[in-house]
Each structure stands twice: as structure tokens, then as C-alpha cells.
Amino acid sequence: MLKVDNLHVRVESEDILKGLNLTVKAGEVHAIMGPNGSGKSTLGHVLAGRPGYTVTAGSAHLLGQDLLALATEERAHLGLFLAFQYPVEIPGVSNMEFLKASVDAVREHRGEPAIDSVSFMKQAREACKSVDLDQAFLKRGVNEGFSGGEKKRNELLQMMLLQPKLCIMDETDSGLDIDALQVVAAGINAMRSPDRSFILVTHYQRLLNFIEPDYVHVLSGGRIVKSGDKSLALELEERGYAWLEDVA
Amino acid sequence: MVDFMQRPLAQASSAAPAWLQDIQSRGRDAWKDTRLPTRKTEAWKYTSLQPLQQSFAVPGRDAAKADVSAINLPQLGGPTLVFTDGVYRAELSSTVLPSGLTLVRFADADAAQAEQIRTALGSALLPGRHVFAPLNEATLADGVFLQVAANAVVEQPVHIAWLTTGQHEAISITQRLLVCLGANSQATVVETYANKATGGTAFTNGITELLLDRGARLHHYRLQLEQGGAVHIGGVHARLGADSLLSGFHLALGSALKRIDLVVDHQGPGAHCDLDGIYLPRGTETVDYHTCIEHSVPNCTSKERFRGIIADEATAVFNGRIHIHPDAQKTRAELSNKNLLTSNKAEINTKPELEIYADDVQCAHGATVAQLDPLALHYLRTRGVPKEEAEVMLSYGFINELVEAVAEPGLQAFLKPLLANRFAPEPRLTRHIL
Numbered sequence: 001m002l003k004v005d006n007l008h009v010r011v012e013s014e015d016i017l018k019g020l021n022l023t024v025k026a027g028e029v030h031a032i033m034g035p036n037g038s039g040k041s042t043l044g045h046v047l048a049g050r051p052g053y054t055v056t057a058g059s060a061h062l063l064g065q066d067l068l069a070l071a072t073e074e075r076a077h078l079g080l081f082l083a084f085q086y087p088v089e090i091p092g093v094s095n096m097e098f099l100k101a102s103v104d105a106v107r108e109h110r111g112e113p114a115i116d117s118v119s120f121m122k123q124a125r126e127a128c129k130s131v132d133l134d135q136a137f138l139k140r141g142v143n144e145g146f147s148g149g150e151k152k153r154n155e156l157l158q159m160m161l162l163q164p165k166l167c168i169m170d171e172t173d174s175g176l177d178i179d180a181l182q183v184v185a186a187g188i189n190a191m192r193s194p195d196r197s198f199i200l201v202t203h204y205q206r207l208l209n210f211i212e213p214d215y216v217h218v219l220s221g222g223r224i225v226k227s228g229d230k231s232l233a234l235e236l237e238e239r240g241y242a243w244l245e246d247v248a
Numbered sequence: 249m250v251d252f253m254q255r256p257l258a259q260a261s262s263a264a265p266a267w268l269q270d271i272q273s274r275g276r277d278a279w280k281d282t283r284l285p286t287r288k289t290e291a292w293k294y295t296s297l298q299p300l301q302q303s304f305a306v307p308g309r310d311a312a313k314a315d316v317s318a319i320n321l322p323q324l325g326g327p328t329l330v331f332t333d334g335v336y337r338a339e340l341s342s343t344v345l346p347s348g349l350t351l352v353r354f355a356d357a358d359a360a361q362a363e364q365i366r367t368a369l370g371s372a373l374l375p376g377r378h379v380f381a382p383l384n385e386a387t388l389a390d391g392v393f394l395q396v397a398a399n400a401v402v403e404q405p406v407h408i409a410w411l412t413t414g415q416h417e418a419i420s421i422t423q424r425l426l427v428c429l430g431a432n433s434q435a436t437v438v439e440t441y442a443n444k445a446t447g448g449t450a451f452t453n454g455i456t457e458l459l460l461d462r463g464a465r466l467h468h469y470r471l472q473l474e475q476g477g478a479v480h481i482g483g484v485h486a487r488l489g490a491d492s493l494l495s496g497f498h499l500a501l502g503s504a505l506k507r508i509d510l511v512v513d514h515q516g517p518g519a520h521c522d523l524d525g526i527y528l529p530r531g532t533e534t535v536d537y538h539t540c541i542e543h544s545v546p547n548c549t550s551k552e553r554f555r556g557i558i559a560d561e562a563t564a565v566f567n568g569r570i571h572i573h574p575d576a577q578k579t580r581a582e583l584s585n586k587n588l589l590t591s592n593k594a595e596i597n598t599k600p601e602l603e604i605y606a607d608d609v610q611c612a613h614g615a616t617v618a619q620l621d622p623l624a625l626h627y628l629r630t631r632g633v634p635k636e637e638a639e640v641m642l643s644y645g646f647i648n649e650l651v652e653a654v655a656e657p658g659l660q661a662f663l664k665p666l667l668a669n670r671f672a673p674e675p676r677l678t679r680h681i682l
Contacts, residue, residue: 048630051622076632088627092645101680102631
């Protein structure tokens, strides 16, 4: 699914990722943990093509294609989805219009027929229900005036409609109360399938109580310094990150 | 003093009804003493009158036959008056009037109506506020008088379309609309100014006066859709009686020059005015809106929202003046002006101007100038929306709130595709905003 090889990334003349390697196979769930400033969010941003993130060395392939050579929208067409830690508010663009535009674009590139407005509306309403978001949010501006939890649920809603291949969840658990966290986790679990992979970027072990990862990696100083199974997350919860920085 | 209007001024009196002659003569006298503003005149600092540096003619006889079928106009289903190059076109108009509504051209006014027009005309124009008003009166040969009787509710929108077709030489057209709403009456008035894409230069001097009696409610839309070489210098002057409500919507596509002055005078306590506006110059076009909200009496409110998208090497000016007089206690006035520049060479000159002489008032104002938000663009693209389409969505989104607020459904249905097409002619880029 995803192969990241020796990735070096620079943001505003500062090197953030310094030789990151990561392989994610179809159907797997990987958790990436690490202290603040270790480069966790940078990985998601650079894979999604955010302006200002420069790859100075290394490569990233999604489904065998050179991800870094593609425009941001082409990465989405290929099946990449980044759930933002801070989803962007776009007043004046309705959520519905935005969702339809993105689903149409992705379907078009997959060679699937366009979906008519009525059926789409129905799908969107159902998706709202499953993420516990009132349908009124479809008519509002994209994320405009949404609470933190509502924004995260809106990310999940988009993910359900787009049916991506690789989902990177950037601190999806931050700012969520326990009820909202359970809704989001249930949504992610419902989307797990043998041909879809997840990368959960998180600071805390809490999310992993609800979504069981196949692998846990610790990112520190721009590299993955330790990998293990879900028990590693529990160990981190107990011991913190400092001992790993010493290892690195 | 200035000879660009020499021919229209010389021919004006022969075209006007006898009872308009003294208004013309009043205008001629005042125009003689008028000095054309220059860039040193504060209110004209950013707007050049260079496009007036030519000799304008009165429209020729062809005006009465001009084919305007190519001009895209809103179809609103109510009473409609169509003018082409200043000439009334009965065959394109629809004058079935609901009860309570008077809609008559100055040229057709009977003696009683003529007297009403003579009394009211110019009464909403505050002295010295509109430099080109004397020229308007000096060349005024025809106009439209719209009156709603007290307590009458006119449901259907009244549409007045002022079209210019362009002739072989630059022409000058004078328009005047006088709207009088009786106490507690209600109406919707739509003014559309449009031209033929292939037309020549026309200089329109269009003034609208809105007189609202106690408790009257008016939805007023003024669409300035003229493009190309069109020059429009005009304005709307409103006088609001006690507890009346004016809801105004203004749209200006760019052309060689558009300078529109909007003046709303709250004269009766409890009056309220909403003023929304959108301006979209591109190329080397210029749009200049000068708005002035006068609060002379207590307990009035005003809310003004203007948004501009300025492209290419175009220029826009927005000047928003709020003047709260000493007696106007408990006034609430809001003014917001937001601008989006889509090119490095686009120019906006925005200036809020607050003069507050009362102490118990709430007044808020803000002006912003920005470019398309790169993070919003990125976010849309991460969801697969192609860059070009995302840019169109964001541009349209910048004005969408005001378009959605248009209360007249037929007008909203007309405006959406018109505006979307303005940002991108290709349907694939606009399909999701329509």
C-alpha cells in the first residue's frame, strides 16, 4: 500500500523528518506516536502535498505510484486521505457542495459513473447519521463555526463518502471528549477492511483503546526509533517518551 | 464649462415634456457652476474621469428599433419596463399593474402625476452630494415614476431594465427613477442596467430616488451589468421615514468606469436599512462605490456589507461613510467591507469613514483585503477537487453569502449562473456551485 523510504523533509529551513522509513500493507493499521515536535504531523502533511513542505531526500510510493510526483488532488484521486488535525474553515462554500465536488472528482478518476444529486444527498444524510452529525451541517459553510468535535466528525464524514485506500488520521483524538472519541473510533473501525489501511498519528495511547493497531511506531527526532505491537503503546503510556529519545 | 456634453445639453429641452422644462433649467444653471472633480477632489481621489474625455452624442433614431434579444435579463414575471438607449420599448415591456401601484413614464404622466413628480423629484438628493445630479436634471427628458399607495402590498417585483446597445459614436443617456412608497406599503423594485457585449461607448447618468413613508418596506435591487466601454456615473438616494425599512442589493460588474453613490438618509425614528453590495472588476476596469449612511434621528439601525473581488489590473474603490448626527441617540450602525485580490496588479482603495456626534450609539466597522487562502485551497485539493475548480469555489464562496441573502427567488436564480460564469466560463468548473 504505502512505502516511505529514507524520507527527509524540510519546513522553513528546518529539517523535520530525517530519514523516515515506513511500510504499510493493505488492511493494516499503524499507529505513529511520539513527543511534541517529533515530526508526526509533518509526515501526513508531506504525503498530502501541503505547500511549504519540501522533500530533500527519499521517496514515498502509494500503490506503486510515486506519490511525491503527483499534485495534491491526484494523490486524493489515487486513494490518499488525510484527516486534518485542524480542519480548515471555508465560509461561503457549503459542506454539501464541497462533498459533492470531491466525490465527483474522485469517482471520475476511478472511472466510476457520476452519482446523481438525489442519491448523493441520501448517502450524505446516512453518513451524517453514522458520525452523529446533524444534517443541518451539510448546508453550512465547510467547517464554519463547527466545534472541534464537529470538525473531526466532518472529516470522518468525508472519509466515508470518499472511500479512500489509505487514511492518515492526524491527531484525530485531540480535543475530543470521550463520547465524541467513541463515535469517531467506531466510524474508523467500521471502515477497516482488507484493502484499506490506516495510519493513526496520535500523542496519547487513549485512542488505541478503541482502535486496535497492528503496529505501533515511535517517532523521535524525525525518525522512527522503535516499532512494536500494541503493547508498545501501553509501555509508552507508562514510561513516557524520554527513555526512547535516549535510545535514539 | 465642459464640452463633453455639449450636444446632449443643447438638444435636451426639445425632447422633454413642458412641465419638466423648469427642472431642466434648474439643472442647467447648477451644472454651469459645477466644476468637474479631479484626482485632487477627496471623493474622486482614486477614480479618473478620463473616460469622459470625448464628445458624447444623443442616441440616434435606431435606438427605438435596437435588437436587445442577446442581452441576458432576469425574468421576474411582474410589471416590466424596458428602455433601449434611453427610448421606451412598449413591445418589450409589460404594464399590467396590480392595484395600488402606479408605474408611469414622465413622458406619459398626467397633470396630477406630473405635479407629484415635480414636487418629489430631487427631494432625496442632499445638497451638493451628487456632483453629476445637475447634469442629470439638465438632460432629463424622460424617467420613471413608481408609486405605491399607502397600505398597498405589491407582491410582484417591478422590473426596470435600462439597456444600452452602443451606436457608431459614443452616446450619453440620462436615466431617472423616482420611487415613492406610501405609509405601510410594500414593494420590490429591480433595476437592471445592461449592454450588448459588442456595443460601443455609452455614458449613463442614472439616478434613483427612493422615498419611503412611515412604515414602508422596500426591497431594492440595482444590478449594474454593463461591460466593456460602458461608463456609468450615478447613484441611489434614499430617504427613510419613521419605522420604514429599506433592503438594498447592489451588483457591479466592471466596465470602463462605474461610479455609484449610495446615500441613505434615516429621517424618521425607527428606520432601518440593509445595504449589500458586490463588485467584480477585472481587466483594466474600474468600479467605485461611495456609500453614505446618514443617521439624523434616534433609534435607527443600518447594516452594510460590501464584498469585492478584483482581478487582473482592475481597480476598485469602496468608501463607506457613516454619519451619526448629535440627536441620533441609540443608533446601531454596522459596516463591513471585504475584498479579495486575485492578482498582484489588482488594486483596492477601501476606506471606512465614521463621523459620530452622538454618545449613546453602537457602531462597528471593518475592512479587509486578502488573497485566496492557500490553506483553504490546499484543503479542497486534498479532497480531490482540482485546483482550478477549487479556486472558482473559493472565489464564488467569497460573495456567496450575499447572493444567498437575495430574497427575490427569480433574481437569485438569475444571479447565480451569471456570477459563476463570471469566474469561469467552463461548466465543469462551476457545476458544483450551481
